Amino acid sequence: MTIDSNLETLPPISVLHREIPALAGINKYQHHQTQCIYVHSGVLAIITEHGRYFIPPQQAIIIPDELIHELLAKTEVKLSIFYFIAEESTHLPTHPQVITVDPLLTALMNESLQISNDYLWESSDGRLLRLIRDKLSQAKVLDTFLPYPKDSRLTNITERLLKHPSLKSDLNFWGKFVNASPRTLSRVFKKETNITYSEWRQRLNIQITIKHLSLGDSINSIAELLGYESSSAFIYMFRKQMGVSPSQFLKN
Structure with missing residues (x-):
């Protein structure tokens, strides 16, 4: 188009x-x-x-x-x-x-x-x-940017997370998956994206949340999609990242 x-x-x-x-x-x-x-x-x-x-x-x-x-x-x-x-x-x-x-x-x-x-x-x-x-x-900046790493070990990880955001695997798990130590992955991740692996995961969750809020999905269903054990934990993550709760964000 x-x-x-x-x-x-x-x-x-x-x-x-x-x-x-x-x-x-x-x-x-x-x-x-x-x-x-x-x-x-x-x-x-x-x-x-x-x-x-x-x-x-x-x-x-x-x-x-x-x-x-x-x-x-x-x-x-x-x-x-x-x-x-x-x-x-x-x-x-x-x-x-x-x-x-x-x-x-x-x-x-x-x-x-x-x-x-x-x-x-x-x-x-x-x-x-x-x-x-x-x-x-x-106008003020709204930080919804998800940086992409270039290192092949990291892209193997992030591509899987983009397809399966509910995965809760940490760098210990991914280290075995890509044959690298968690410490190495953590260092390279921060170097290439300027944020930590944990922060990257949260930004991915924010992007997915924005999409599903726009579609009218419930807080509970979004929390479940992202693998959160409770909606309150999901709301806490969103509020910490965006400064408002998901319902307030949608209303605004």
């Missing part, structure tokens, strides 16, 4: 609106303008060589120009895509970044649904898009 249209004839800030069915996406591609994808509903994954970003409903991601990445709708997704020429993106992040969208920015994003790209730059539509740009540059 293709999301981008011919951007060369569009104004300095342009916006497109798309609906993507679950599990549809785009393989490795890049674009020549800085991009912001705002997710009105559903959960979107952006994958780079360094890892996977999850964008929850009513949040956004900034993607710098020329970055090779993949796009995958984890559920049915409605999104708005904002494109910024170089002169309009100077204050936006220069690396992929999921950001929190406050109520004012949410209202501005929704208002942009009425804009067509034949608008006049000095019109109220142009001012609205420039205000969105300014608000994006001030």
Whole structure:
């Protein structure tokens, strides 16, 4: 599928609106303008060589120009895509970044649904898009990034965990599986991902939780899917990572 249209004839800030069915996406591609994808509903994954970003409903991601990445709708997704020429993106992040969208920015994003790209730059539509740009540059980071290691021993582990997230195996178990000591695996994991194995597992659980919360699954069923013995232990993990409980996160 293709999301981008011919951007060369569009104004300095342009916006497109798309609906993507679950599990549809785009393989490795890049674009020549800085991009912001705002997710009105559903959960979107952006994958780079360094890892996977999850964008929850009513949040956004900034993607710098020329970055090779993949796009995958984890559920049915409605999104708005904002494109910024170089002169309009100077204050936006220069690396992929999921950001929190406050109520004012949410209202501005929704208002942009009425804009067509034949608008006049000095019109109220142009001012609205420039205000969105300014608000994006001030937005706080929402850390839903799951880094990917490169070491073959670690990728053997993480690929299995991505397929079977309920596995509770520790590095002692994985050391026997990949023929390496737990100490070596711990050291290499931290070196390649900048987080510990335990933190990586928690981030994976957060991404899976975001997807299933968006689908309307219950807290109990998500906790069971992830292998937690109780929903309270699962809620504690989520609150520790995200600062709010799963139900509060969904409500927000």
